[in-house]
Amino acid sequence: DAGITQSPRHKVTETGTPVTLRCHQTENHRYMYWYRQDPGHGLRLIHYSYGVKDTDKGEVSDGYSVSRSKTEDFLLTLESATSSQTSVYFCAISESAGGRGEQYFGPGTRLTVT
């Protein structure tokens, strides 16, 4: 998985609790992304980062926040988890301009909100 780890790999949490998912890369890639994958919806971009402390929203960002204090780590936080956030979350990385735009995905985190 191209030097990308995600933690935890599985998590069950209760509605209303905060949850943080971590993505760690060893490739020193500039761009990092968080997606969610749901049946019938494919992969949808939540947030992405184009550098340390530089982040922007994707198409399904409501209810999620992100932080990137180091090149290698990109955190996704659900401030108050809801059942609609039950999903599989994938982190991806990409090189900066000069690369060919390939995104490499991590193994995913399966999150269940009860």
Added chain:
Amino acid sequence: QQQVKQSPQSLIVQKGGISIINCAYENTAFDYFPWYQQFPGKGPALLIAIRPDVSEKKEGRFTISFNKSAKQFSLHIMDSQPGDSATYFCAASRGSNYKLTFGKGTLLTVNP
């Protein structure tokens, strides 16, 4: 607004046959079109990609055909094998931030 439409949702092919998955896009600013392959329990993996300055790209048994005027691109898998059984996603992006917009996926089953 779904910017990348993928069809079919599912596809069953016999071993040795040709698998064809189609995608259509709306945003003419898209300039990068990758295909990803995903096995159950794994993250998507880049399979093959194309830019709009060429009409076809081939890598082994996998070929992307691109029709810029029709805003369509397709994945052809020649001599399909049971090991090709997976979910396939097309995607598109524009600009240097490489933000991808994905199709909803096609579940391919190759029967032995």
